[in-house]
Amino acid sequence: MNAVFRARWTRSFSTSRSRSNRAVVYTQNGNPAEVLSAMTFPKLDPPRPSTVNVKFLLSPINPADINVVEGVYPAKPQPVQGIWSEDVYIGGNEGLAIVTAIGEGVDSVKPRDWVILTKAQAGTWTAVKNISAEEIVKIPNPEGLSEVHGATMTVNPPTAYNMLNEFVGLKPGDWVIQNGANSAVGQAAIQIAAAQGLKTINFVRNRDDIVDLVQRLEALGANKVFTYDDLKDREFRKKISILTGNMEIRLGLNCVGGPETTQMTKLLGNDAHLVSYGAMSKQPLSFPTSLFIFKNLTAHGFWQHGWYQRRSHLDRENLMRKLVDLTLQGKLKEPEHEIVTVPAYESDEEATMRIRNIFKTAQSYGKKILLKLECSS
Ligand SMILES: NC(=O)c1ccc[n+]([C@@H]2O[C@H](COP(=O)([O-])OP(=O)(O)OC[C@H]3O[C@@H](n4cnc5c(N)ncnc54)[C@H](OP(=O)(O)O)[C@@H]3O)[C@@H](O)[C@H]2O)c1
Structure with missing residues (x-):
């Protein structure tokens, strides 16, 4: 000043x-x-x-x-x-x-x-x-x-809800993969996915208290939590196939960008959608062209601000009511x-x-x- x-x-x-x-x-x-x-x-x-x-x-x-x-x-x-x-x-x-x-x-x-x-x-x-x-x-x-x-309630839970519901028609039992899973959006995505019967594979940065973080995310409903370091393991894709019972993962949520996101995207199945909403690593995103040609990957961005601008007041109120209901049912906790x-x-x-x-x-x-x-x- x-x-x-x-x-x-x-x-x-x-x-x-x-x-x-x-x-x-x-x-x-x-x-x-x-x-x-x-x-x-x-x-x-x-x-x-x-x-x-x-x-x-x-x-x-x-x-x-x-x-x-x-x-x-x-x-x-x-x-x-x-x-x-x-x-x-x-x-x-x-x-x-x-x-x-x-x-x-x-x-x-x-x-x-x-x-x-x-x-x-x-x-x-x-x-x-x-x-x-x-x-x-x-x-x-x-x-x-x-x-x-x-x-x-205005920014992060609506972002998570819309990304889970507006890009791929998922049904209970389907898998979603995301990075930045301990972010407020990530925590909301874990809980909203769990409330909808979806299963989540979650990535976070490694840290000294990783065991504690994994436990906290699992307590929110995360099915599995990995670190970006795990993505470097050559056998990692096999691990994921075993985890999902060979089900194709059709939705990925990206909070971070950079090379770890490229690695995570390779875990998606055919006709999958990667939705980017944050760029916390400040690194650009790049994908092997083969993901688009052979797996028909679609990569989108999502901005909740744009959603609010495009949609009616009633849509906004309906979304807030859904999130309030989830909260009152104990399915969406404070970040x-x-x-x-x-x-x-x-x-x-x-x-x-x-x-x-x-x-x-x-x-x-x-x-x-x-x-x-x-x-x-
Ligand atoms: N597009 C939209 O409509 C929309 C809506 C809401 C939020 N966002 C964006 O989503 C992101 C998360 O927002 P939030 O409010 O949920 O954030 P938050 O609760 O403050 O969490 C930030 C997350 O970013 C991670 N992070 C920080 N620096 C990083 C780095 N250099 N590399 C990798 N990960 C890093 C943190 O992980 P550590 O614990 O490892 O530091 C944490 O998981 C932000 O980019 C925000 O702008 C976008």
Whole structure:
């Protein structure tokens, strides 16, 4: 954050008004550990007609959010309107909020309803927000859902659900293969697949506590977990044939890219589909041409954001209802996570250090980090 801007801003709000609400903001793209700042802003006015005021309960930090701050993600946020003269962006795309006040003419939600935002890149790393009633959706049957469930329902479980259901007509007993299996999407894919009677073969990076990770993924319903190192074994394909009873695997989900994904793709059977949704290794994908010629491989990309743009509000609500039902049935658990609370009593400088530290220390994103920005009003 530009020092002149910070000083000007601090004069205009922090000293003249009591500390009220806080957001995690940036004015220029770059490394989140360097460009993000915690900024207090004035108390919200009562909502105008057709708008609502919400308070965020939890807001995840997803890998794509980091790319947005870096300026390398295709969906771009709009600067905050009406508070600052400089273009200021609030980070975050996903989060659970509770309605605190409704404006005239709003009948879709009422105070205390749990809601999520439908507009992409709306800026969810904030304690409170005023937003158009058209840009929120109420979470159905929130009783029985945790705040973590609600806060992580918009991006990862829908992605997993759609990839499992929109590309190949699978039936119970069919196999699905995936990498990045311990990612939040991977964990959701394991559980949704299991709920649909599908079996999963899962790949993760090797690590010191691999036995523990394998057990955790198996507890979610993973049929088998391997590491990318296993793919180097010449006999590995035979092992997979024995595991599946020679059934052809027709769907692969790719979170990672790079040479390990090429190796994993070779395990797919005839007429299979490989669906790529992430590129965590930052390595390009390449396939032997023979997979296309002799096995009729189809390789797709999937973007949940595009799905939301193409589909109706009703489709979105129906999908959320399915995911809520799975959660209430105990079939879709919270992703592994850690909650980072930013206490209201901290100064913006202290809060900024706390936020930046998250990005400095994160070696792996296997555990989802959720922000809780406490507000004093
Ligand atoms: N296309 C879509 O609509 C869509 C929707 C949701 C998410 N995504 C993408 O899906 C990916 C996962 O998202 P998420 O929220 O589930 O992430 P997450 O929970 O933060 O997990 C990140 C995963 O990436 C793995 N990883 C990190 N660096 C890696 C590397 N260099 N090589 C191999 N694996 C690496 C981690 O494994 P370790 O534990 O080994 O570090 C972990 O499994 C991200 O790329 C995200 O942008 C796409």
